[in-house]
Amino acid sequence: MSGDQYTPQGSTRRRAIEYFLGGGILATFASFLYPIIRYMVPPPVADLGVNEVVAGKVGDLKPNSGAIFRFGSSPGLLILSSDGTYQALSATCTHLGCTVQYRGDLHQVWCPCHNGIYGIDGRNISGPPPKPLTAYDVHLRGDEIVVTNKRGA
Amino acid sequence: MISAIYRWLDERLHLDDLIAPFRHKTVPVHRLTYWYFFGGITLFLFGVQVITGILLLLYYNAGANEAFESVQYIMTKVRYGWLIRSIHSWSANLMILTAFLHMFSVLFLKAYRKPREMTWISGMLLLFLVMGFGFSGYLLPWNTLAFFATKVGTAMVGQVPIVGQPMMVFLRGGPQVTGATLIRFFGFHVAVLPGLVGILIAVHLFMVQRLGMSVPPKIEAEWVENPSAKREMKFFPNFMLREMMAWYVAIGVLGALAAIFPWDLGVKADPFGSAPAGIKPEWYFLFMFQTLKLIPSKVWFVDGEVLGILGCGLAGLLWLLLPFFESEQPSRPKKWITGLGIFALMYVMGMSVYGFLAK
Numbered sequence: 198m199s200g201d202q203y204t205p206q207g208s209t210r211r212r213a214i215e216y217f218l219g220g221g222i223l224a225t226f227a228s229f230l231y232p233i234i235r236y237m238v239p240p241p242v243a244d245l246g247v248n249e250v251v252a253g254k255v256g257d258l259k260p261n262s263g264a265i266f267r268f269g270s271s272p273g274l275l276i277l278s279s280d281g282t283y284q285a286l287s288a289t290c291t292h293l294g295c296t297v298q299y300r301g302d303l304h305q306v307w308c309p310c311h312n313g314i315y316g317i318d319g320r321n322i323s324g325p326p327p328k329p330l331t332a333y334d335v336h337l338r339g340d341e342i343v344v345t346n347k348r349g350a
Numbered sequence: 351m352i353s354a355i356y357r358w359l360d361e362r363l364h365l366d367d368l369i370a371p372f373r374h375k376t377v378p379v380h381r382l383t384y385w386y387f388f389g390g391i392t393l394f395l396f397g398v399q400v401i402t403g404i405l406l407l408l409y410y411n412a413g414a415n416e417a418f419e420s421v422q423y424i425m426t427k428v429r430y431g432w433l434i435r436s437i438h439s440w441s442a443n444l445m446i447l448t449a450f451l452h453m454f455s456v457l458f459l460k461a462y463r464k465p466r467e468m469t470w471i472s473g474m475l476l477l478f479l480v481m482g483f484g485f486s487g488y489l490l491p492w493n494t495l496a497f498f499a500t501k502v503g504t505a506m507v508g509q510v511p512i513v514g515q516p517m518m519v520f521l522r523g524g525p526q527v528t529g530a531t532l533i534r535f536f537g538f539h540v541a542v543l544p545g546l547v548g549i550l551i552a553v554h555l556f557m558v559q560r561l562g563m564s565v566p567p568k569i570e571a572e573w574v575e576n577p578s579a580k581r582e583m584k585f586f587p588n589f590m591l592r593e594m595m596a597w598y599v600a601i602g603v604l605g606a607l608a609a610i611f612p613w614d615l616g617v618k619a620d621p622f623g624s625a626p627a628g629i630k631p632e633w634y635f636l637f638m639f640q641t642l643k644l645i646p647s648k649v650w651f652v653d654g655e656v657l658g659i660l661g662c663g664l665a666g667l668l669w670l671l672l673p674f675f676e677s678e679q680p681s682r683p684k685k686w687i688t689g690l691g692i693f694a695l696m697y698v699m700g701m702s703v704y705g706f707l708a709k
Binding site (some may be wrong): 225232233235236237238239240 | 405408409426429430431433434588598
């Protein structure tokens with residue numbers, strides 16, 4: 198190309214133009230990337246703010262057995278122990294998030310994924326679970342078993 | 351830094367050999383050079399479609415019960431979702447517009463002449479496929495307008511003698527437009543068409559690269575008469591940088607349109623509701639739609655609809671094969687082809703405006 202005769206390398210004017218051009222292109226790409234990155238992060242799932250659910254009806258469960266119920270967007274475990282008391286726990290294992298189950302033969306809560314064992318009150322007894330399962334309050338309203346978050350928890 | 355990385359790669363992969371043809375490629379410079387930009391702009395908008403389309407796939411849910419809600423979710427809940435979807439819709443429309451401009455510019459500059467017949471054919475096939483993208487993508491939000499446009503559009507396919515009915519059932523995934531149609535169109539839109547278009551773009555660009563840019567016969571004649579008037583610029587970087595400036599303008603127009611006129615979602619389709627009044631297809635199908643509306647229901651003893659659809663098909667075929675009617679001598683181009691081109695352009699524009707204004 199012609200016009201190349203007088204362009205000393207490193208001329209400040211040329212460098213300034215290059216910075217403007219490069220900066221402009223970078224700013225443009227940033228303005229594309231920002232909305233794209235924001236878009237890719239999923240919007241927060243509306244926490245239903247559940248504080249109380251009906252986990253079942255009296256008589257649904259046999260003594261020394263358990264059942265999974267929905268507590269908002271996560272599963273809960275309702276246990277009817279041999280002595281006839283109800284106990285409700287979060288069913289999400291504190292190790293890696295599998296859903297636990299009640300084992301009548303062990304009288305304990307068992308996570309099949311990595312053989313974690315919890316007591317009926319949610320205490321972590323053996324295996325990998327680092328923390329106890331969250332326990333919920335249970336009370337009866339007529340023949341409905343109502344599970345609520347523990348007060349102050 | 352970039353040049354160091356390039357040198358490292360070049361030492362191993364000999365990239366210079368690959369790039370060499372691009373370095374030698376030149377673009378003729380004359381008063382009509384700006385028409386060369388439209389193919390590149392179309393390609394750029396296609397790139398925008400690929401990126402925004404993949405982004406929409408993160409949240410879109412095909413299915414009669416979920417599609418509308420998922421688009422609604424994208425538009426209202428996902429951050430910048432309205433922007434991504436609006437850009438996808440606007441870019442789709444602009445891409446069809448620039449593809450048409452590119453096609454007519456190639457026609458009037460007679461760039462389809464030997465040896466570029468196959469470039470023209472691959473381009474025409476791309477144009478048809480792009481319209482297929484438009485048609486299939488239009489249904490995906492599952493709103494009332496899209497639902498009935500798809501009903502009418504696929505019913506038109508059904509009018510073709512003998513093969514029409516089976517083709518319609520194939521397109522619809524059954525005798526009616528249902529959720530099955532939506533799933534099919536989704537598959538066409540995100541898998542089948544991108545694959546075909548990808549291959550054809552590669553073929554099209556390979557031929558453009560191989561054959562170089564065509565010089566319009568008139569300007570070629572001027573250059574023969576006066577060789578000193580002949581001008582060229584290097585494709586890389588001179589033309590490429592100009593092209594990128596055009597892309598920059600395109601993205602500016604696109605962003606402005608998407609932000610100022612976000613694309614409407616409409617009302618969820620109800621397969622058992624009645625069609626709303628004044629229903630029309632997308633603007634790029636309007637000229638065909640309006641033509642079909644104007645043909646009387648019986649012409650002589652043939653069904654008007656059938657006649658119209660066969661006519662459109664025949665016109666499309668003639669258009670596809672246009673280069674083969676052109677004379678091989680650049681000094682004596684066929685005048686009637688230019689005349690036909692002007693007529694077609696007027697017809698498409700006139701019918702589109704008529705269709706737009708007609709009740």
